[in-house]
Every structure is written in structure tokens, then in C-alpha cells.
Amino acid sequence: VYALEQEMAGRLVRPDTGKVPGRVDYSLYVITGDKFSRGRPLVEVVRAAIEGGATVIQLREKDFTARQLVDAGHQLRRLTREKGVTFIVNDRVDIALAVEADGVHLGQDDLPVGMARKILGPGKIIGVSTHSIEQALEAQRQGADYIGVGPVFETRTKDDVQAPVGVDLVRQVASVVSIPKVAIGGIKAYNVEEVIAAGADGAAVITAVVAAEDISGAARELRSRIDRTRR
């Protein structure tokens, strides 16, 4: 029985993170945004976010070269591994693999989930940005591990962002989609409880954390409101 248990544990627990896939804590999902961080080094911003309670970190730097992404990715991988935090790379399946990230986050115009899975191999997390019920259901059908739903509120952080979808879309998605869903877009301490109450498994933020003067304090405030509201 012991040997069997060991074998099962070996299959279920990922050797790189010690985490069980599908058992990721999406509560406070912090995305980098170097240009909003007031010149503070990326790795220090992320360190403070984790200290405040971030459970997932996503490297998302649209203006970085591949070389810069690899350098930042290695630093963030080292830090997140040390802290036991999930690490996701935006858009770039190649960079995610190169830096041994836990997974990749894909937009509607990026690689389809199946193709990303084929490249990444088993055991990696694939997230997809969705902006409607149809896209949410399609991402689930394609085998995404989690989805982003947004922009829930008005945000100017993303260049090509669409009109806010509102908390109602989070509620509708939560009622029909069974994979984890993370609300995103304009989420702050004063409105985070609404999205969690609507059924989101977590809140994803850029500026609420990375642009804050007190990064760990901002993360801690969000995290405590999320934990308090979760059903």
C-alpha cells in the first residue's frame, strides 16, 4: 500500500512545484506591468506582491524583447519556486517552456489551447482570456485549465481593451463553466468583493498592486477581502 501511495503521489504531485495540477489557488493573481511600477525592479515588485499574499504571478510585458522576457522569467521563476507560488507566462509558449514556468496564459488571438498543449506537453497550466459566455465555454471545451473573465470594470491598463463586461458576466460564466475563473479588469480593493461574491475563484490585477506605493500592503488588503468573501 505504501509503494502504491508513493507511486500515486509521484504521478499527482509535480516535481518542479510540488503542486497538484488542477489544485492551483487562483485567489490573488498578480500580473506584472513594469511601466506602471514607478521604476521599481520587477523582481522586487513581485517579491512584495507575494509577501502581501499573491498566489499566482503572471509575467506579462508586451514591450519586452525575448531576451528581456527570458531574463525576467528566470528571476521570477527562481523567486516563485522559493515561495511556492504558481508562475505563468503571458502569450509566449516558448518563453514559458524556456524558464520552466508552471504554464501559459493565452489571449483570443494567441495559439489555440490544443496547440499550446501539444508544445508544452502534459502537466502545464493553460489559461485563456475570455470576454463573453461563448468564449468562456469554448475555452473550457478546448481544454483550458482556467479562464480569465473581463474586463469586469473599466480599465486603461490594457491597450486594446474592450468595454467592461460587468459583474453579471462573471455570475453567468460561474453558473455554466466548471473550470476555475479569474475575474480581471479594473479590480481594486473597493470592488473585489463583488467579483468574488459573483462566483470568481480569484481576482487578477495589474495596477491595484504593481502601481501601489505600498505593494505588499495593497496585495494584503485585496487578499484579506477575497478570503473573507469567498463562498
Ligand code: 3NM
Ligand atoms: N486583460 P488592471 S483586462 C491584462 O479583460 C488585462 O482580458 C483584461 O489591469 C481582459 O488590473 C486587463 O490594472 C488589464 O485593470 C488589467
